Amino acid sequence: MDLFxxxxxxxxxxxxxxxxxxxxxxxxxVAGLLDTLAGGGGLIVVPALMMSGVPPLAALGxxxxxxxxxxxxxxxxxxxxxxxxxxxxxxxxxAAFAGSVGGTIVVQFIDTDALAFVIPVVLLMxxxxxxxxxxxxxxxxxxxxxxxxxxxxxxxxxxYDGMFGPGTGSFFTLAxxxxxxxxxxxxxxxxxxxNFATNIASLMVFLLxxxxxxxxxxxxxxxxxIGAWCGAHCLVRINPAWLRGIVVIMSLGMLLKYAxxxxxxx
Numbered sequence: 328m329d330l331f332x333x334x335x336x337x338x339x340x341x342x343x344x345x346x347x348x349x350x351x352x353x354x355x356x357v358a359g360l361l362d363t364l365a366g367g368g369g370l371i372v373v374p375a376l377m378m379s380g381v382p383p384l385a386a387l388g389x390x391x392x393x394x395x396x397x398x399x400x401x402x403x404x405x406x407x408x409x410x411x412x413x414x415x416x417x418x419x420x421x422a423a424f425a426g427s428v429g430g431t432i433v434v435q436f437i438d439t440d441a442l443a444f445v446i447p448v449v450l451l452m453x454x455x456x457x458x459x460x461x462x463x464x465x466x467x468x469x470x471x472x473x474x475x476x477x478x479x480x481x482x483x484x485x486x487y488d489g490m491f492g493p494g495t496g497s498f499f500t501l502a503x504x505x506x507x508x509x510x511x512x513x514x515x516x517x518x519x520x521x522n523f524a525t526n527i528a529s530l531m532v533f534l535l536x537x538x539x540x541x542x543x544x545x546x547x548x549x550x551x552x553i554g555a556w557c558g559a560h561c562l563v564r565i566n567p568a569w570l571r572g573i574v575v576i577m578s579l580g581m582l583l584k585y586a587x588x589x590x591x592x593x
Contacts, residue, residue: 359554365570369493388533393547426482430489
């Protein structure tokens with residue numbers, strides 16, 4: 328059976344042709360695989376959506392829909408394996424949720440033409456940071472009080488996720504190490520439910536605003552699930568730095584293609 332045999336029927340119910348749907352499915356699959364192994368899947372998905380003709384706000388909203396599968400699964404795993412304690416993470420998730428709602432509401436009022444330019448610029452900056460950022464080293468003690476971390480740091484990152492998104496998990500991990508003095512593994516585990524809270528909050532606002540393309544989002548959710556499963560069962564050991572390089576190269580390639588289609592270059 329052809330893996331993509333269902334795409335013509337799906338394309339008939341949407342404004343996107345089968346080849347575009349196939350491209351987005353494969354993109355989600357690759358993003359799910361790389362995101363599981365090295366992070367940064369959103370850097371691939373958002374420019375792929377915009378390059379395929381999805382409006383900026385719908386691209387952000389659809390990315391939240393398809394990306395929610397991964398954060399929900401990883402969060403559940405962290406809680407079930409006791410890597411994260413519910414009484415400790417619950418108030419932080421609430422703060423992340425609130426920040427993400429605020430950021431997503433704000434982005435609804437940005438002019439679409441401006442957003443079509445701002446999103447690629449932000450993604451370019453995040454891609455460069457994602458590539459060159461060093462591995463954070465935990466300090467012997469927290470540099471920020473628990474109250475200030477909950478009131479300012481977590482909602483601030485949540486606000487960024489609501490407005491744009493890619494790199495949020497890395498930012499939560501970095502904050503956990505540099506601000507709370509956590510070890511890398513503990514900070515990464517804590518980042519998962521926080522990222523889930525920001526994803527769900529942002530997705531709810533985008534759904535209410537009608538900025539989700541369901542035909543694409545559901546298809547990409549399937550691709551994400553397959554890619555994440557493959558990543559979780561990947562037996563080949565690959566240097567994460569190489570994987571980060573692949574993510575950045577793919578992201579920059581799509582951003583250049585999008586800029587060319589918009590007439591900004593060439």
